Amino acid sequence: MYCLGKKLRFSLFGKSHGPCVGGILEGIPAGFRLDEAAVAAAMARRRPTSGIGTDRVEADRVEFVQGLRHSVTDGTPLLMIIRNQNVRDDGRYLTFAATPRPGHADLPALLKFPGFDIRGGGQFSGRLTAPIVAAGAVAAQLLAEDNIRIAAFCRSIGPVADPAPRTFAEAQGSTAFASRACNTELDREMQDCIKAARADGDSTGGVVECLIEGLPIGFGGIWFESLDAELAAAVFAIPACKGVEFGKGFAITEMRGSESNDDYRMQDGRIVTESNNMGGIVGGMADGAPVVFRAAFKPTPSIAKPQDTVNLQTAENAELQVKGRHDPCIAPRAAAVVEAVTALVIADQAARGF
Numbered sequence: 001m002y003c004l005g006k007k008l009r010f011s012l013f014g015k016s017h018g019p020c021v022g023g024i025l026e027g028i029p030a031g032f033r034l035d036e037a038a039v040a041a042a043m044a045r046r047r048p049t050s051g052i053g054t055d056r057v058e059a060d061r062v063e064f065v066q067g068l069r070h071s072v073t074d075g076t077p078l079l080m081i082i083r084n085q086n087v088r089d090d091g092r093y094l095t096f097a098a099t100p101r102p103g104h105a106d107l108p109a110l111l112k113f114p115g116f117d118i119r120g121g122g123q124f125s126g127r128l129t130a131p132i133v134a135a136g137a138v139a140a141q142l143l144a145e146d147n148i149r150i151a152a153f154c155r156s157i158g159p160v161a162d163p164a165p166r167t168f169a170e171a172q173g174s175t176a177f178a179s180r181a182c183n184t185e186l187d188r189e190m191q192d193c194i195k196a197a198r199a200d201g202d203s204t205g206g207v208v209e210c211l212i213e214g215l216p217i218g219f220g221g222i223w224f225e226s227l228d229a230e231l232a233a234a235v236f237a238i239p240a241c242k243g244v245e246f247g248k249g250f251a252i253t254e255m256r257g258s259e260s261n262d263d264y265r266m267q268d269g270r271i272v273t274e275s276n277n278m279g280g281i282v283g284g285m286a287d288g289a290p291v292v293f294r295a296a297f298k299p300t301p302s303i304a305k306p307q308d309t310v311n312l313q314t315a316e317n318a319e320l321q322v323k324g325r326h327d328p329c330i331a332p333r334a335a336a337v338v339e340a341v342t343a344l345v346i347a348d349q350a351a352r353g354f
């Protein structure tokens with residue numbers, strides 16, 4: 001199993017073409033009433049949309065096998081499974097065992113794990129993000145009790161970028177749009193960009209931005225347990241994530257300290273920052289401003305266009321054309337996954353008393 005967190009501990013298991021994917025969440029207090037409809041709503045936000053997502057659409061019903069009785073936690077580990085029902089096992093994936101897909105995990109996984117089940121990408125499949133979203137939805141409900149809220153949206157898809165600063169409400173509103181853009185016009189442009197890539201037998205990347213509200217000043221750890229370090233590690237674990245930046249991110253290097261420092265002011269008896277270049281975190285701890293970070297998702301590796309690869313059986317150069325069902329862009333679906341790992345990290349840090 002693959003584990004995240006120390007006190008609120010999440011363990012992930014499964015593979016694309018196995019009977020199910022699932023997770024175990026340890027450390028939830030007994031007597032917590034879980035809103036199962038809210039979990040189902042989070043699962044729906046991860047579901048692919050026709051035209052801009054894979055044709056592999058799953059029911060994604062979360063089964064709480066143990067740890068929950070009449071929607072109330074009993075204090076034992078919460079075991080969640082999601083059955084893999086829409087599995088196509090027509091041998092297409094076996095091609096990749098001989099000719100691994102560039103950009104995907106095939107080559108290192110085949111060489112590293114004897115007997116690797118390459119169908120659907122095995123344990124490297126985006127399918128494993130389903131239980132992450134389920135567990136994240138549970139963690140988000142724990143955080144809501146402390147008025148801590150998380151929302152993500154698509155800041156860009158390919159060259160289509162949203163230039164405006166976005167409020168928490170706008171980020172939340174992105175759930176109304178298939179591309180996870182913040183408004184109708186951007187949604188149309190982002191969807192067009194994804195459809196154009198797919199029509200070319202290609203794929204495109206995108207940037208997901210995530211906002212966290214309600215963290216008290218000082219929330220977080222230090223050094224290797226710092227809030228930004230743990231968030232970045234968890235977000236980087238999402239398949240296809242290639243970069244994470246907080247606040248102004250890499251662009252902060254172009255500023256002077258006099259511009260980049262977020263000056264403090266008193267406002268209605270509260271300490272506030274005048275700007276948010278740090279993304280709400282200094283010294284690994286919340287500084288009272290909303291936490292803002294962005295995650296870059298690469299173009300989907302599986303593309304219909306011919307690509308150069310090698311044939312592992314003949315040790316010769318080869319050409320590969322990927323067939324099968326794939327997302328032409330990962331970012332819109334990844335927004336729900338970014339929200340989920342963020343909730344798991346924050347809830348774990350909260351459980352550790354940070």
Ligand SMILES: Cc1cc2nc3c(=O)[nH]c(=O)nc-3n(C[C@H](O)[C@H](O)[C@H](O)COP(=O)(O)O)c2cc1C
Pocket residue numbers: 054103104105121124125126127129238239240241298300301302325326327330333334337
């Ligand atoms: C929600 C989600 C859906 C994904 N769908 C696909 C897909 O349809 N086809 C594909 O080749 N990769 C897909 N990926 C990405 C691969 O899983 C990922 O690129 C691969 O495991 C290699 O890992 P890396 O990109 O982090 O190096 C998806 C990722 C996520 C998060």
